[in-house]
Every structure is written in C-alpha cells, then in structure tokens.
Amino acid sequence: MLEKIKDFASDFFVTGDPLIYGADVSIGLAMIAIVVGLTYFKKWGWLWRNYLTTVDHKKIGIMYILASILMLFRGGVDAIMMRTQLAFPNLEFLHPEHYNQVFTTHGVVMILFMAMPFMFGLFNIVVPLQLGARDVAYPFLNALSFWLFFLGAMLFNLSFVIGGSPDAGWLSYPPLSELQFNPGPGQNFYIWGIQISGIGSLATGINFIVTIIKMRAPGMTFMKMPMFTWSVFATCVIIIFAFPILTVTLALLFIDRFAGAHFFTLDGGGNPMMYINLIWMWGHPEVYIVILPAFGIFSEIVSVFSRKKLFGYTSMVFAMLIIAFVSFFTWAHHFFTMGSGADVNAFFALSTMLIAIPTGVKIFNWLFTMYRGRIRFDLPMLWTIGFIPCFIIGGMTGVLLSVAPADFQYHNSYFLIAHFHQVLIGGVVFGYFAGMYYWWPKMFGFKLNETLGRWAFWFWNIGFYVCFMPQYLLGLMGMTRRISTFDWDTGWGPLNVVSTMGAYLMGVAFLFQVLQIAYSIKHREVDTTGDIWDAHTLEWSIPSPAPEYNFAVVPVVDSRDPLWVEKQRRAAGKLPKNPPKPVYAPIHMPKNSSIPIIMSTFFFIAGFGFVFLWTWMAVLGLIGVAGCMIARSFQYDTDYYIPVEEIEKTEASIRGTV
Amino acid sequence: MAQHSTDSHAHGEDHAHGSLKSYIIGFILSIILTIIPLVVVMNHMFQATATILIIMITAVLQFVVQLFFFMHVRDRTGNQPRWNVMALIFGLAIVLVVVSGSVWIMAYNGVGY
Amino acid sequence: MAQAVSQHGHDHDHSHDHGHHDPQEMKLLGFWIFLITDVILFGTLFATYVVLHKNTAGGPGGAEIFEMPGVIAETFILLTSSFTSGLAVLAMNRGNVKQLISWLIVTFVLGAAFIGLEVTEFVKLIGEGHGISASAFLSAFFTLVGTHGLHVSVGLVWMLLLIIQLSRRGITDVTRGKINVISLYWHFLDAVWIFLLSVVYLLGVM
Numbered sequence: 001m002l003e004k005i006k007d008f009a010s011d012f013f014v015t016g017d018p019l020i021y022g023a024d025v026s027i028g029l030a031m032i033a034i035v036v037g038l039t040y041f042k043k044w045g046w047l048w049r050n051y052l053t054t055v056d057h058k059k060i061g062i063m064y065i066l067a068s069i070l071m072l073f074r075g076g077v078d079a080i081m082m083r084t085q086l087a088f089p090n091l092e093f094l095h096p097e098h099y100n101q102v103f104t105t106h107g108v109v110m111i112l113f114m115a116m117p118f119m120f121g122l123f124n125i126v127v128p129l130q131l132g133a134r135d136v137a138y139p140f141l142n143a144l145s146f147w148l149f150f151l152g153a154m155l156f157n158l159s160f161v162i163g164g165s166p167d168a169g170w171l172s173y174p175p176l177s178e179l180q181f182n183p184g185p186g187q188n189f190y191i192w193g194i195q196i197s198g199i200g201s202l203a204t205g206i207n208f209i210v211t212i213i214k215m216r217a218p219g220m221t222f223m224k225m226p227m228f229t230w231s232v233f234a235t236c237v238i239i240i241f242a243f244p245i246l247t248v249t250l251a252l253l254f255i256d257r258f259a260g261a262h263f264f265t266l267d268g269g270g271n272p273m274m275y276i277n278l279i280w281m282w283g284h285p286e287v288y289i290v291i292l293p294a295f296g297i298f299s300e301i302v303s304v305f306s307r308k309k310l311f312g313y314t315s316m317v318f319a320m321l322i323i324a325f326v327s328f329f330t331w332a333h334h335f336f337t338m339g340s341g342a343d344v345n346a347f348f349a350l351s352t353m354l355i356a357i358p359t360g361v362k363i364f365n366w367l368f369t370m371y372r373g374r375i376r377f378d379l380p381m382l383w384t385i386g387f388i389p390c391f392i393i394g395g396m397t398g399v400l401l402s403v404a405p406a407d408f409q410y411h412n413s414y415f416l417i418a419h420f421h422q423v424l425i426g427g428v429v430f431g432y433f434a435g436m437y438y439w440w441p442k443m444f445g446f447k448l449n450e451t452l453g454r455w456a457f458w459f460w461n462i463g464f465y466v467c468f469m470p471q472y473l474l475g476l477m478g479m480t481r482r483i484s485t486f487d488w489d490t491g492w493g494p495l496n497v498v499s500t501m502g503a504y505l506m507g508v509a510f511l512f513q514v515l516q517i518a519y520s521i522k523h524r525e526v527d528t529t530g531d532i533w534d535a536h537t538l539e540w541s542i543p544s545p546a547p548e549y550n551f552a553v554v555p556v557v558d559s560r561d562p563l564w565v566e567k568q569r570r571a572a573g574k575l576p577k578n579p580p581k582p583v584y585a586p587i588h589m590p591k592n593s594s595i596p597i598i599m600s601t602f603f604f605i606a607g608f609g610f611v612f613l614w615t616w617m618a619v620l621g622l623i624g625v626a627g628c629m630i631a632r633s634f635q636y637d638t639d640y641y642i643p644v645e646e647i648e649k650t651e652a653s654i655r656g657t658v
Numbered sequence: 659m660a661q662h663s664t665d666s667h668a669h670g671e672d673h674a675h676g677s678l679k680s681y682i683i684g685f686i687l688s689i690i691l692t693i694i695p696l697v698v699v700m701n702h703m704f705q706a707t708a709t710i711l712i713i714m715i716t717a718v719l720q721f722v723v724q725l726f727f728f729m730h731v732r733d734r735t736g737n738q739p740r741w742n743v744m745a746l747i748f749g750l751a752i753v754l755v756v757v758s759g760s761v762w763i764m765a766y767n768g769v770g771y
Numbered sequence: 772m773a774q775a776v777s778q779h780g781h782d783h784d785h786s787h788d789h790g791h792h793d794p795q796e797m798k799l800l801g802f803w804i805f806l807i808t809d810v811i812l813f814g815t816l817f818a819t820y821v822v823l824h825k826n827t828a829g830g831p832g833g834a835e836i837f838e839m840p841g842v843i844a845e846t847f848i849l850l851t852s853s854f855t856s857g858l859a860v861l862a863m864n865r866g867n868v869k870q871l872i873s874w875l876i877v878t879f880v881l882g883a884a885f886i887g888l889e890v891t892e893f894v895k896l897i898g899e900g901h902g903i904s905a906s907a908f909l910s911a912f913f914t915l916v917g918t919h920g921l922h923v924s925v926g927l928v929w930m931l932l933l934i935i936q937l938s939r940r941g942i943t944d945v946t947r948g949k950i951n952v953i954s955l956y957w958h959f960l961d962a963v964w965i966f967l968l969s970v971v972y973l974l975g976v977m
Contacts, residue, residue, distance in 0.1 A: 137797055202808060210801045213741055240804060241752045244811040252819065252914065261903050261910035262828070263819065269826030269907030273767045274819065277760055281815075328755055332763055341766040626928075633932050636945060678861055685854040692846055692965075699973045700839065709977050717969035721962050728857055728958040742803045749807035753814030760818040 014164050017098060019081075024161055053592040055139035057124045058546060060146045062443060064121030065436065067150055071114040074157065076510055078106035083467075083503035086496050089488045099484035100167035101186070105160070107170025112194060113153040115290045115424070118432045120149070120204055122293060123232050125443055126435075127208060129539030129546060130226045132217025132555045137210040139590040140638070141203050147600035148200030155607050156193025159186055163611065166190035169482065171279050172253070174264035174272040179257045185611045191254045192607035196600075198246055205239030208232055217538065219557040223317070226537045226560070227303075227310060230317055231296025234324040235289050241328065242285035249278040258613070273338055280331040288327040291423070292320060294431025295362055298384050301438055302366045303561075304535045305381035306373025312365040313560060319358035319365075326355045336407045345404040352402035359395060363388065378533070379453045383434035386461050390426030394419060397472065412482075415475025418468045425464055433460075433513075441532045445544045446524040452516035459509030467502025470495035536561035543654040549587045549642055552651050584648060586641040593638075599628035684727025691720040795948030802952045806959050809922075813963050816918060817970060820911040824975075828906035833975025836901055838892070842972050845888045846964065849923075852881035853961035856954045863950050868941050871950070875934050878957065882927050889920050912971065919967055922960055929953055 014020050038044050051059055081102050085094045094102060128136055136142050159165045163185035168177040177187050212233045216225065225233075252263045253275065262268030264275040303310040310316065332340060332348035366388065375381065397419040401410050410416055441447050474495050479486065486492050531540040538555055539546075541563045559565045569575050606621025608614075695713045698704060704712065725731045731743055824833070859874035893913070896902070903913040933949055940946055 138801060206801055206804045206808070209804060210797060214797050214800065237748070240808050241749065241811055244808045245756065245815045248812055248815040248819070255903070255910065255914060259903050261914070262826075262907040263823065263910050263914075267828070268904070268910075269823065269828040270910075271764070271767065271823065271826065271907065274760070274764060274822055277763050278815065278819070281756060281759070328752055331759075339766060340763045344763055344766070630932060633929075634936065636940075678858075681854060681857040681861065684857075685850070688850055688853075689847075692850065692968075695969065695973055696843060699977045702977075706977065710974065713969045713973045713977075717965050720965050724853070724958055724962045724965075728853060728961075729955060741800060745804055745807045746810075749810045753810055753817075756811070756814050757818040757821060760822050764822045 012162060014161055017095075019094075019098075020161070027161065048594075049592070052597050053143075053594045055135070055143045055590045055592055055596075056548060057128050057136050057139065057142060058443070060142055061121045061124030061126075063146060064117045064124060064149070067153065068114050068116075068118040068121060071109050071117070071153065072510070075106050075109035075114055076507060078102045078109065080503055080507050082106065083500040085484060086486075087500040088497065089486055089490070089493050091485060094484065096484040097167065100482070101165035103482055104166050104169055104172070104190075105156075108156065108166075108190065108194070109153075110424075111170065111286070111290070112197065113149075113156065115428050115432070116197075116201060117149055117153075118436075119235070119290055119293050120145070120201070122297070122432065122435050122439065123204070123208055125439055126539060127211060127229055127232050128215070129442070129542070129550060130229045130537050131212065131215055132220065132538050132551055132557065133211065133215040134550050134587060135590060136207050137214060138207050140593055140596065140632070141207055143593065143596040144599065145200035145204040145207065147596045148203070148603060149197040151600045151604040152193050152195070152197025152200065152607070155196060155604055155611070156189055158608075159189035159193075163189060171283060173279075174253065174256070174275050175266050177253065178265055178272075179260075180265065187257065188254070188611040188613075191250045191257075192610055195247065195250050195254075196603050196607050198243055198250075199603075201239060202243040202247070205236040205243065209236045209240065212236075217555050217557045220562075223314070224557060224560050227299035227313070227316060228293070228296035231292045231299070231320055234320040235292045238285045238289050238292070238324050238327060242282045242289065245278060246282035246286075249275065249282065252278075254610070258610070273335075276335050276338065277332075280334045281328075284331040284334065285327045287420075287424070288323055290428045291431075292323065294387075294428050294435075295320065297431050297435040297438070298366060298387060299362075300535075300537065301380045301384050301434055302369045304438075304533055305376045305378060305384075306370045307376075307534075308369055308373045309536075309561060310365070311368040311371075312361075315361055316365055319361045322358045323355060326351060326358075330355060333402055333404075333407070336404045337411045349402050349404040353399060356395060356399050356402075363392060378437075379448065379450060379457065380434045380438035380533075382454070382457050383430050383437065386457065387426060387430040387434070390422060390430065390461075390464065394422030394426050398423065410475065412480055413475035414471040414479045414481060417481050418471035418475060421468050421471075422464075425468075430460075438533070439539075441527045442539055442544050442546065446520065446526050447532060448520045449516050449523070449525070452512055452519060456509045456512035456516060459505050459512060463502045463505025463507075463509055465502070466505060467499050470499045470502075474499070531563070534567075536564035538562055541566070547650050547654060549589060549647070552584055552587075552647050553582045584644045584651075586643055587647060588639060588641055590639045591637070593632075595628050595632050595635075599625055599632075602628060680727050684723055687723045687727070688720055691716045691723065795944055795951070798948050799951055799955070802955065806955065809959070813915075813918070813966075816911075816915045817966070820915045820971065823907040823911045826907035828908075830906045830909070831901060832908065833912075833971070834977075836896060836899070837972055837976050838895075839972065839976060841888055841892050842968065845885050846968050848881050848885045848888070849961050849964050852878045852885070853958050855881065856957040860950060860954045863942055863947060866942060868937060871942070872934055872937055875930055875937075875950075879927060879930050879934070882923055882930070882957075886920060886923055886927070889916070893917070916967060916971065919960065919963055922963075926953065926956055926960060929956075 038047060051063060054060065081094060082099065085091055085099055124136070124142070128134070166172060166177075166186040166189055168182060168187060168190075172187060172190055175181060177190075212225070212229060252261075255261045256263050256265060256270070262270035264270050264272045266272070299310055299316060329351040330348055332344060333352045336345050336348070366384075377385075397415070401407055401416060401419055437448055437453065474492055477490075477492060477495075479490070479492050486496075527544050530543040532544070533540070538557070541555065542551060555562065566575070602621045602624030604621070606618050606625060609617030609619070609621055695716045698709055698712050703709075725746075731740075731746065855874050856878045859871050859878060862870035862874055896909075901909055903910050930953060933946070933953060936949070937946055
C-alpha cells in the first residue's frame with residue numbers, strides 16, 4: 001500500500017530538480033502566508049463579497065492586471081533562467097529537458113497569461129468609462145470570463161509542481177506533442193489550460209463588441225469614439241474570429257492524444273503540417289490582438305500629453321480596421337520553410353509586407369500629433385516615446401523576415417527571436433505599461449511614484465537593447481532558437497554574455513516597478529480632481545476611483561474629446577459657473593454572483609481530470625459546469641436598482657472631498 | 659390583461675418575426691433544395707464537376723433560404739445598422755479563407771495515403 | 772406582463788434618451804455573434820475534413836461506409852424540427868403558452884430522433900471497425916459530425932429547461948428572449964447540417 005502511494009506520488013509530483021523543490025517550498029509558503037493573512041485580518045468575507053463574486057468591470061479589471069503581473073513574474077523568471085543557461089558555452093545550469101519546459105512555459109505564460117489578461121484588464125477598466133456606460137453588456141459573463149482565464153492559467157501553472165510541464169514549444173507542434181513522443185500529462189496541461197482560458201477570451205470578445213455597439217453614450221457616434229475604444233473594437237473582432245480556430249486546433253490535438261485519432265500523427269493518414277497551418281491561423285491574428293490595444297493606448301497618451309488632438313483620427317481608425325482584416329491573410333509566413341510552393345509563399349509574403357503599411361500610417365500619425373505639441377514627459381508619455389523607435393526597428397526586421405526566400409535563412413534563428421521580442425516587448429509590454437501608468441490613478445485614486453518609475457523605465461529600455469540587439473547578430477551567425485547550450489568554437493560566447501546581462505537589467509527593472517507600486521501604496525500621492533493628466537475623454541470626467549455606477553448621470557457627447565471640449569468651453573466662460581444640480585434617476589445594476597467562480601472551478605476540476613485522464617473526475621467537473629449553467633438559467637432575480645438617495649449620498653461624499 | 663398585452667405584441671411583431679406564410683414557404687423551399695442534390699447524387703445523373711456544382715449551389719441556396727425565412731436576417735429595429743448581417747458576412751469571409759487557404763497550402767503537403 | 776408592454780412601448784425613446792437598450796435585444800445580438808464564432812468553429816472542422824478526407828490509411832472511404840437512407844431521414848427530421856421551432860416562435864408571438872410548449876415538445880422529439888439515428892449510425896460504424904482511430908478520414912468525419920451532434924444534444928437539454936421555465940412563468944419578456952435565442956440556435960444547427968450533408972455525405976458518396 002505504502003509502496004503504491006510512493007509510486008503514485010513520484011509520478012504525480014515533479015521531483016528530482018533542486019530548483020523545483022525550492023520553488024515548491026516558496027509556493028507553499030506564499031500560499032500559507034496568504035491564507036493565514038486573510039484569516040488573521042478577517043478578510044475572507046470582504047474578499048468574497050468585493051472581489052471573488054463581483055461583476056463590477058472595474059474590480060474585474062484590477063484582478064486581471066494583478067494576475068497578469070504575477071504571470072509576468074513567472075514568465076520573467078523563466079526568461080532569466082534561460083538567459084543564465086545560455087550565458088556561457090557548455091553551462092549545465094538547466095538540463096536540456098528542463099530547458100525545453102522553461103522555454104515552452106515562458107512563451108505560453110507571456111502571451112496567453114500575461115499579455116492577454118493585461119489587455120483584458122485595461123479593456124475592463126477603461127472601455128465602459130470611455131463610453132459613458134454603467135458596465136459592460138453582460139457583467140455576469142464578464143466575471144465568468146475572468147475566472148475561466150484565471151483558473152485556466154492556474155491549471156497550466158500547476159504543471160510546474162504536478163505531473164510535469166509541457167515541453168514541445170509554445171505552440172506545441174505535433175508530432176512532438178503527440179502521445180507517441182510526449183506521453184506525460186504535460187501536454188494535456190497545455191491543452192486544457194489554454195482551452196479553458198480561451199473560452200473566457202472568446203466570451204470577452206463578444207462582450208466588448210456588444211458593449212461598444214450598444215452602450216455608447218448618447219451622441220457618441222462611431223466616429224466620435226475614443227481611439228482606445230476603437231482599438232478594443234478592432235481587437236475583439238479579431239478575437240471572435242480567431243479564437244474558435246484555436247479551440248478547434250487544440251481540441252483536435254487532444255482527440256489525437258485521448259481517443260487515438262489521426263489528425264496530426266505520423267501514421268494513420270494524419271498530417272502534422274495541418275496543425276501548423278491551423279494553429280497559425282489563430283496565432284498570427286493573436287499577435288495583432290495583443291498589439292492593437294497598445295496602439296490605442298499610445299493614441300490616447302500621445303494626444304493628451306502633447307496637448308493636441310490626435311492627428312489623423314480617421315486614418316487611424318481605418319488603419320486599425322485594415323490591420324484587423326489583413327491579419328487573417330498572413331499566417332503562412334510563419335512556415336515559409338514548410339514547402340507549400342512558390343505561389344503560396346509569394347502570396348503570404350506580399351500580404352505580410354502589405355500589413356506594414358497601415359502600421360506605418362499609425363506611427364506617422366503619432367509623430368505628427370507630437371509635432372508642435374507642448375509635450376509633457378510623464379511616465380505614460382515616456383513609455384510611448386520609448387516605444388516608437390523600438391517598434392520601428394522591430395517592424396522593419398519583420399519586413400525583412402517577410403521576404404520568403406530570405407526567410408529560409410532567418411527561420412527559427414535568433415534573428416527571429418530578437419524580432420518578435422522587439423515587437424512584443426517594445427510594442428505590447430511598453431504599451432500596456434504606458435496604459436497602466438496612465439489609468440492607474442483612475443483605478444485607485446493615486447499616482448505611481450515618478451522617480452522610481454523613471455528608474456524602471458531606463459532599466460527596461462537599456463536592458464532591452466542590451467539583451468536583444470546581440471541576438472540579431474547571433475541569428476545571422478547561425479544560432480538557432482530552442483538550443484539549450486552551445487560549444488566554445490561556435491563563437492557565440494561573447495554576444496550571449498552581453499544578451500544575458502541585458503536580461504538581468506530587465507529583471508532589475510521589474511523589481512523597480514514592484515518597489516514603485518509598493519512605495520506608492522504606502523506614500524499615496526492622492527488625486528482628488530479625477531482628471532490628473534488634464535485628459536480628453538469621458539473616463540476622466542468622473543471621480544477617481546469611479547463610483548460603483550460610474551456615471552451618476554449618463555453624459556451626452558458631441559465631440560471626439562468631450563471632456564477637453566467641455567473644459568475649453570468652461571474656460572471660455574461659455575458654460576455656467578455653477579452648473580444646475582444634476583437630476584438623478586435610480587440606476588439599474590447587476591447583482592453579484594458566485595456562479596462564475598464556482599463554475600470556473602468545476603471547469604478546472606474537469607480540466608484536471610482530462611489532464612490525467614481520470615474520467616470520473618472529468619465527468620464530475622462537467623456535471624458541475626452543467627449544474628452551474630442550469631442554476632444560472634433558472635435565476636431571474638439578477639439585478640437591482642440603486643435608489644436616488646444612495647446616489648446622492650455617494651456623490652456628495654466623493655465630490656465633497658474635492 | 660395578459661390577453662390584451664399579448665394581442666398588442668402579435669400586431670407589432672408580425673413583420674418583425676416572420677409569419678406562418680414565410681415559415682411555410684421557407685420549409686417547402688428547403689425540402690425542394692434538399693431533394694434536388696439527393697436525386698442527382700443517388701441516381702448518378704451528371705458528371706462529377708456538374709454534380710459538385712449542383713450540390714454546393716443548392717446548399718448555399720438553402721442556407722440563404724434559412725437565413726431569410728427562418729432566421730429573419732432582414733429584421734431590424736429602427737434604423738440601426740445591421741450588425742448581425744455585417745458580422746455574418748465577415749464571418750463567412752473568414753470561413754472561406756480558412757477552408758480555401760488550408761486547401762491551398764496543404765495541396766503541396768498532402769501526404770495522401 | 773405589464774412590464775413587458777411598457778418595455779416595448781418605450782423602446783424607441785429609450786435608445787435615444789439613455790443609450791440604454793432593451794436587454795433582450797442586446798442578448799440576441801450577443802448570441803448572434805456567438806453563433807458567428809460557432810460558424811468559424813465549424814468552418815475550421817470543415818477545413819480539416821476537406822484536407823484530410825482522402826487520407827484513409829488504406830481503409831474505406833466515404834462511398835464504402837456511408838448509408839444514405841439513415842442520413843436522408845436525419846436530414847428531413849432536422850429540417851422539420853427547424854420548421855416546428857419556427858412555429859413555436861409564432862405561437863409565442865400570439866401569446867399562446869400551450870401551443871408554444873407543444874411545438875417545443877414536437878421540436879424536442881424530432882431532435883431526439885435525429886440524435887438517435889446519428890448515434891445508431893456511429894455505433895454501427897464503430898462496430899464494423901471504422902472507429903475514430905482507424906484513419907485520418909474517420910477522425911475528421913467523427914469529429915465534424917459529432918461536434919454537430921453535440922450541439923444538437925446541448926440544444927435538447929436547453930429546450931427541456933426552457934419548457935420547464937415556460938410552464939412555471941409563462942411568456943414574459945425574459946422567457947421571450949430565451950425562446951428567440953434558442954430558435955435562432957436551432958435554425959443555425961439546421962443550416963450547419965445542410966453543409967454536413969452536402970460536403971461530407973453527398974460529395975462522399977457521389
């Protein structure tokens with residue numbers, strides 16, 4: 001009996017690597033600390049009522065961003081470990097198998113569990129406020145999306161301590177990811193972690209499309225919508241068309257592994273190349289999914305901090321929509337070397353080059369917005385200015401890669417690694433950081449410390465170039481991606497040392513940011529105006545942080561920069577000094593619900609059952625999911641009204657402190 | 659009271675949600691469009707290309723019939739844009755890209771056996 | 772009921788006054804967009820089927836194993852159920868709960884018959900050794916047709932739940948919205964089946 005348990009445990013838990021034991025201990029300690037802390041301060045009820053069961057888009061947004069910063073830490077540690085292993089030739093810091101796991105989880109975590117939730121967090125916090133809405137279209141679904149993402153991410157991360165991590169690369173190409181070559185549960189963790197969080201992403205896409213179509217403030221036509229909201233709209237369009245493809249692709253891979261089907265196997269008529277074809281149909285639009293909101297953020301910031309209107313609003317909108325459309329026509333450039341024939345390669349090379357044009361239009365629009373503006377260099381603007389050169393270089397190396405014949409040289413080399421890190425860090429990460437600094441005061445009512453933020457900014461920027469510029473050269477010297485070590489005689493040693501130093505600089509930068517947040521929470525620079533940046537759009541017309549119902553009175557909009565125009569009118573004396581007392585009406589709000597977190601937990605249980613092929617557990621989880629859906633279907637009492645007296649009280653107490 | 663209110667609905671929504679007539683027309687058209695390819699295929703009436711063409715054309719036609727007579731894509735409230743039609747057209751375009759793109763790309767990699 | 776009327780009466784002023792829309796109409800739009808994502812999902816499965824359908828690994832192809840009588844029966848059953856679900860909506864618009872529920876039950880029975888026939892077909896194929904793991908063609912076939920069957924099954928359970936809710940609450944604004952949504956879903960599944968019939972079965976046996 002004891003032997004049996006021992007056997008099971010040695011299979012079940014990941015063993016053998018001292019690094020993992022260390023991580024086990026620290027994870028255990030952190031969890032104990034959280035539980036003890038919550039119990040000691042008697043915060044469980046508060047947590048449950050205010051966060052775990054909330055349907056408030058602002059709180060959901062905060063939880064998204066919190067989770068994504070945690071994931072940034074995890075993915076960052078993976079990156080540091082890889083760079084450490086590659087610092088010198090023939091190092092034995094990570095075993096090759098462990099190295100495979102580390103680069104796989106680094107990619108998955110960074111794209112799907114860091115970038116995506118960071119993006120969704122900003123969507124949640126900003127979009128309803130920019131639209132002048134009380135919430136998103138489907139608040140319940142929104143909460144469900146968050147918990148599906150979160151528990152999907154947790155399921156994926158569980159592979160670190162239980163069962164073993166996936167190790168077939170971030171897109172897990174077959175045949176390596178098939179049962180034949182990868183019999184362990186790691187690959188199943190990959191499939192189910194992404195699948196569960198993917199359902200959440202799809203639901204968020206639908207949710208925000210309907211929100212934007214249906215819940216804009218009166219007078220806000222589509223062409224008066226703030227640019228960030230436009231970018232969210234374009235992104236969500238891509239999400240709803242791309243994510244079903246991912247769902248199917250991963251499902252097919254799982255059916256291969258679970259039911260012995262032959263979609264992507266080497267025998268039985270399967271074709272692994274079909275997987276590569278399908279996954280990139282999602283994968284390429286996915287990179288535009290994460291970059292478009294960053295473009296939206298930069299557009300907002302550039303115009304506010306240049307004290308000008310955004311240059312070329314209409315062209316910005318069309319550029320974004322064209323990018324969204326063309327992004328579905330470029331996927332084959334990820335596998336030019338697969339051998340699909342000259343005509344296929346020519347078509348996809350051209351479409352790839354084509355997509356650089358609207359992107360270039362946007363860059364010029366930002367530059368022209370800054371031109372002759374009175375620029376303020378606060379943190380959001382600093383990140384925006386850091387982004388522009390970085391993204392231009394990254395974009396141009398992308399055009400180099402799009403030349404199909406040349407790509408046979410670049411393919412899977414460090415040149416490619418440097419390229420996509422430059423657009424993803426320089427574009428996406430810088431963009432989301434800019435957004436975080438910009439909207440942080442709106443989220444919490446206080447500003448993040450400027451000095452520490454500048455330290456973080458410079459460490460990130462310098463670290464970035466030190467880390468990735470050498471990698472372009474390494475790629476041209478023939479260093480391929482995913483190798484776990486190299487020999488002295490390759491001559492790659494010096495540049496790798498430099499690259500590793502850059503990675504550590506970025507690690508320091510992250511620590512500065514953590515310090516910055518901690519410091520700013522302790523020494524709050526409280527903002528009482530609600531409009532700390534002298535901004536243009538509706539979210540800044542209400543107090544920071546926004547009250548539960550956002551807008552006591554639904555605003556009426558007649559221009560693209562409603563708040564700015566109103567401020568100008570007021571300054572010109574065109575508006576009455578003391579506006580008449582607003583007339584409140586009862587506000588219709590959704591009720592909190594515990595179903596999202598419970599249902600997602602059942603999804604987690606089902607996913608865990610599928611990972612270990614414990615059918616009883618999977619069935620149990622699925623029954624739970626169905627039960628939650630039924631319970632929700634029979635729930636009719638899902639919303640309530642905030643009475644006028646309460647609105648008056650709340651408004652008086654927030655505005656009273658002004 | 660229930661009687662009264664439902665009456666007003668029946669009046670107001672007759673146009674919006676289709677009538678018995680439109681459902682019956684749709685049903686009959688669907689049956690016809692199903693029988694045509696069935697007869698053609700089961701009796702091997704034409705060459706391969708013509709058969710494929712007939713199958714696909716009747717399928718698309720029947721899809722259109724379903725859209726108009728059963729799913730009422732023409733409906734709209736007020737003069738709002740037809741978001742559902744736009745979403746559908748874009749969605750169908752993407753499906754076309756997914757299917758034809760896959761076939762095109764995989765044509766060179768078809769390890770058919 | 773009174774609420775339902777006032778809701779409709781104010782529909783137009785509402786959209787102009789507050790930018791606040793009829794929640795049922797908003798649900799229908801959201802569900803429509805969900806259906807479009809489902810279109811993509813089926814499109815991807817179709818793409819996989821089309822690419823892999825010749826890879827039979829030496830086993831039988833569609834022409835050898837498809838039995839058309841059953842498939843034709845399935846087609847007409849599903850088509851009729853799509854029609855009856857439309858009749859259910861008409862009954863709802865007339866405010867007749869009893870008729871509405873009876874048409875839903877008819878639709879349910881037809882849907883269940885469809886699933887019964889499909890399961891019989893699958894069981895027979897598997898019994899003859901043409902299971903999902905026999906070849907890439909059969910993997911793609913079972914996954915594509917099975918996904919549609921799964922959708923129909925989910926629709927059946929859902930319909931049952933709605934019948935219970937209708938018998939408890941009658942026709943209200945909320946149940947009306949739910950019926951509109953499920954009838955849309957049901958028509959959609961019928962439309963998908965047309966392409967399954969054409970691409971998988973008809974092109975398979977010709």
